[in-house]
Amino acid sequence: MGFITSAPFPVKHRYLHFLIGGGHHPGKTGLRLRIDDQVVQEATGNNSLRLVPHRFDLTPHQGRDATVEIFDQVTGGWGNIRVDELVLSDEASLAKPAARDPRAVAAEWGVDPETLGRWVEAVQGSSDEHLPVVMRDWLRHCEQAGGDPDAQIDAPAAGGAAEPAVPADATLFDFADADEFGRWFVSGWAFGDRATRLGEPRAVGSGLRIADADCADSGRLSETLVGTMRSPTFEIARPFLAVRTRGRGTLRVIIDGYTLDEYNALLWNRVKLDPDSSGWQWQVHDLRKWVGHRAHYEIIDDRADGSIEVTRAVWCAEDRAPPVDPHAVATGTGSAIPLRTSTARIAKAAVTALRGESTDAESCALASWIAGSSLVPSPDADAQARFAAIQGAVPAPMRVMAMQDGTGEDGYVYVRGDHRQRGESAPRAFPRAAGRCLHDRCRAGERSACARRGAARSDEPAPGEGDRQSGLAPSDGPRHRRVDRRLWTARLGTHE
Numbered sequence: 001m002g003f004i005t006s007a008p009f010p011v012k013h014r015y016l017h018f019l020i021g022g023g024h025h026p027g028k029t030g031l032r033l034r035i036d037d038q039v040v041q042e043a044t045g046n047n048s049l050r051l052v053p054h055r056f057d058l059t060p061h062q063g064r065d066a067t068v069e070i071f072d073q074v075t076g077g078w079g080n081i082r083v084d085e086l087v088l089s090d091e092a093s094l095a096k097p098a099a100r101d102p103r104a105v106a107a108e109w110g111v112d113p114e115t116l117g118r119w120v121e122a123v124q125g126s127s128d129e130h131l132p133v134v135m136r137d138w139l140r141h142c143e144q145a146g147g148d149p150d151a152q153i154d155a156p157a158a159g160g161a162a163e164p165a166v167p168a169d170a171t172l173f174d175f176a177d178a179d180e181f182g183r184w185f186v187s188g189w190a191f192g193d194r195a196t197r198l199g200e201p202r203a204v205g206s207g208l209r210i211a212d213a214d215c216a217d218s219g220r221l222s223e224t225l226v227g228t229m230r231s232p233t234f235e236i237a238r239p240f241l242a243v244r245t246r247g248r249g250t251l252r253v254i255i256d257g258y259t260l261d262e263y264n265a266l267l268w269n270r271v272k273l274d275p276d277s278s279g280w281q282w283q284v285h286d287l288r289k290w291v292g293h294r295a296h297y298e299i300i301d302d303r304a305d306g307s308i309e310v311t312r313a314v315w316c317a318e319d320r321a322p323p324v325d326p327h328a329v330a331t332g333t334g335s336a337i338p339l340r341t342s343t344a345r346i347a348k349a350a351v352t353a354l355r356g357e358s359t360d361a362e363s364c365a366l367a368s369w370i371a372g373s374s375l376v377p378s379p380d381a382d383a384q385a386r387f388a389a390i391q392g393a394v395p396a397p398m399r400v401m402a403m404q405d406g407t408g409e410d411g412y413v414y415v416r417g418d419h420r421q422r423g424e425s426a427p428r429a430f431p432r433a434a435g436r437c438l439h440d441r442c443r444a445g446e447r448s449a450c451a452r453r454g455a456a457r458s459d460e461p462a463p464g465e466g467d468r469q470s471g472l473a474p475s476d477g478p479r480h481r482r483v484d485r486r487l488w489t490a491r492l493g494t495h496e
Contacts, residue, residue, distance in 0.1 A: 188227025219307025
């Protein structure tokens with residue numbers, strides 16, 4: 001949060017033109033015009049990183065002194081404001097010359113007009129959220145250069161945008177760690193058996209994408225599959241948990257094993273989130289009420305028409321995304337190079353990523369956008385078509401009631417229901433009412449930990465004799481029916 005105020009200037013022109021973008025929060029983010037320290041006009045953003053033209057009419061304030069103030073008083077979503085190109089003018093419009101016909105430009109530079117036309121259409125049809133950072137910066141440089149390929153621009157810094165500065169002990173999970181995926185409990189087919197790796201190709205429908213991050217990805221095999229990932233159990237360490245994600249799905253923190261949180265938003269606000277974004281975003285869970293409690297995390301793709309990707313989760317003390325280290329922001333190198341040189345470097349980086357030879361996230365994002373916009377031919381169009389046909393033939397998921405184990409741990413009796421007052425331990429054990437235990441040592445007839453803790457000791461019955469311990473014989477019907485009867489008998493007594 002903060003303010004930037006200009007030096008006073010005399011009002012001698014009719015209009016103040018400027019570009020503005022960022023968060024749409026009237027009165028909290030934007031640009032103000034002050035006369036005699038009074039706000040006379042104000043503009044805010046449009047919930048987009050794209051800068052759009054705006055103007056203030058200065059006619060009523062001629063001859064007076066004015067200041068402009070850029071302000072940001074928001075810490076949550078879209079808590080930013082962008083302002084550029086403030087111009088005083090007597091003209092009501094600063095419209096730029098009309099764009100030239102791509103065919104004329106193609107003829108002038110000796111390129112294929114159809115190819116150039118596809119590129120123009122792809123750029124104009126992509127929102128800021130869909131355009132890679134490298135592409136947005138290049139377009140801005142083109143505007144600054146006025147179409148002159150030899151104009152000098154600030155050389156982009158290598159490595160792309162800076163990652164948030166996060167202490168090592170603040171990271172809950174990070175799928176860039178080669179061992180992270182293996183620690184989770186996975187159900188369904190969507191997430192596969194490993195994380196997606198940066199630079200890895202991924203088929204989406206009939207198109208191709210290049211992974212621009214190491215992530216758990218429910219669309220790695222097919223976007224028609226569904227599935228769930230459950231983390232190991234952890235203790236909630238800080239008030240907020242920020243998760244970097246893209247796509248559509250469900251993220252939720254299961255606290256103390258309580259899974260009905262979504263039905264009481266008042267008590268469990270922002271414990272469960274439903275992101276839906278085509279670009280990377282930080283989603284923040286509010287866990288202030290639950291610091292010190294035991295919990296596990298779930299990533300859920302329960303839809304057959306999309307996918308969700310998750311890279312990492314970090315603990316935060318404030319209700320916002322992790323801050324970026326200001327010393328690590330890659331805005332440029334400070335050296336000037338011709339626009340055509342910058343363009344050649346970007347093109348080379350994209351080609352390297354398309355070949356699967358890049359480990360730079362921004363280059364992979366650019367290559368993915370190029371491939372997804374059909375600006376380059378598929379490496380194997382027939383294979384892509386066959387894969388699309390296979391995806392279309394994937395049947396709808398069949399759902400059954402099921403239970404999945406997580407991190408093995410004993411429970412406790414909590415005194416007066418207070419999680420801070422642990423009573424005696426309630427050890428995990430196989431329920432005696434369910435019949436014989438399948439623990440290896442129990443099957444061997446040993447006096448195992450299960451038996452010592454009260455679980456049924458099992459002796460392998462002779463063929464045809466049934467289960468002596470449970471009193472259930474094979475003639476009683478399917479196993480699930482026998483278990484049901486055994487539970488009934490244990491709790492409610494003998495039944496016919």
